[in-house]
Structures are given as structure tokens and as C-alpha cells.
Amino acid sequence: MKIHLVPAAAGLVLLAGVGVATADQVIVTPEQQTVVREYVHKHPLASISLLGVELNVGSTLPDTVELQPIDVPDVEYRYVVVDNHTVLVDPGTRRIVQVID
Template sequence: MKIHLVPAAAGLVLLTGVGVATADQVIVTPEQQTVIREYVDRHPLASISLLGVELNIGSTVPETVELHPIDVPDVQYRYVVVDDRTVLVDPGTRRIVQVID
């Protein structure tokens, strides 16, 4: 009986790890993307340059960068324009969640 529990427990741990990994991913629905793009187009910002910061999902935006709210229901992210590219940022972690081209 104990022999069967070890693989089952290991499988449960693996499944739990996968669940945690996917919970960390940010999903912006196509509908939200459309509304966000429309909002950003209506509220343009001047582009800034950030030396040493790559515009990749998961990169951190420095505290010195002002993040602008997106006044759209059900969207918790902020945005900033870096090198002429609009970037969605999680205001709590300041991590880039999406780069809008």
C-alpha cells in the first residue's frame, strides 16, 4: 500500500507545481486587448527611453517610471510607452505583463 502512495503523492506535487506556474501567467482576453488598445489610442503618452530595461514579459519597470491607469472596467494594469511601444504593467509588482505593438 505504501508503495502506491509515493508515486501518487509525487504526481500530486507535480500537478500542484504546474497549477502554481500557470496561475502566475497573465492572460489578457482578446476583448480586453481591444478595449485597452482603444483606450491607449485615445490617451496617448509621450514615449520614454529606459536604458538597461528589456521590453520582455516579466521584466521590471523602475520605480522612477510613472505608470498611467487604464480607465476600463476589469483591467487592473497600468500602462507606459517605452521606445514607442505600449507596455502593460502590473502596478503591484511593476512587472511587464504585455507589450502592445
Template sequence: MKIHLIPATAGLILLGGIGAAIADEVVVTPEQQTVIREYVHQHPMASINLLGVELSVGSILPDTVELRPIDVPDVKYRYVVVGDHTALVEPGTRKIVKVID
């Protein structure tokens, strides 16, 4: 009986890890992306250069980067414009959670 419990336990741990990874994924609906693009277009800010920081999900922005609030319903993130891209950023951690082209 103990032999069967080990693979079952390992499987549950693996599934738990996958669930945690999915829970960390930021879901921004296509409609929200459209509203965010329009908001950023209507409230322009200067594009910045991120020397030494890759513009990708998970990258942490330095404290020197100004994060702008977004007045869009159900979006708790702030944004920054880098080149032609808008990055949504978790304000508490300064982690990029979504890059919108």
C-alpha cells in the same frame, strides 16, 4: 513499493511546478487588448525610453517611470508606452506582465 513512490512523487512535484508557472501567466483577451489599444490611443502619453531595461515580460521598471491607470473593466494593471508598444505593468511589483504591439 518505495521504489514506485519516488518517480510518482517526482512527477507530482514537476506537474505542480508547471501549474504554478501557468498560474503566473497573464491572460489578456483579444477583446481586452483592443479596448486597451483604443484607451491608450484616446489618452495619449509621451513615449519613454528605457535605458538599461529590456521591454519584455518579467522586466521590472524603475520607480522613476510613471505608470498610468487604465479605465478598462477587469484589467487591474497600469500601462506605459515605450516606442510603439504598450506595456501592461503590475503596479505593486512594477513588473511588465504583457507587451501589446
């Protein structure tokens, strides 16, 4: 009986971890993406280069990068253009939530 409980317990731990991971995911709706793209198009920024920073969701941008506010309802992120890609960033954590373009 003990042999069957260990794999079952391990499975529950893995499932609990998956639940936590999905709770941390940020979802930017297609409608928000469209509005953000239009806003960024109307308010272009110069592109910057960041050596050693990968443009992946979850990557953290250094404090030296100036984040620009987005004046769009229901979007609390900021943006910056890195290597000609618009990057949405959580201003509290400075983590990339989405790479647009």
C-alpha cells in the same frame, strides 16, 4: 520498488511546479486588448527609453517610471509607452503583464 518511486515523486514535483506557474500567469483577453488599444490611442503618451530593461512579460520596471491609469472596466493594470511599445503593467508589482504593438 524504491527505484520506481523516486522518478514518480520527481514527476509529481514537476507537475506541481507547472500548476503554480500557470496560476501566476496573467491573461488579458482579446476583448480587453482591443479596449486598451482604443484607450491608449485616444490618450497617447510620449515614448520613453529604458536602458537595461527588457520588454518581456515578467520584467520589472523601475520606480522612476510613471505608470498611467487605464480608465477601462475590468482592467486593473496601468500603462506606459517604452520604445514606442505600449506596455501593460501590474501597479502592485510593477511587472510587465503584456507588451502591445
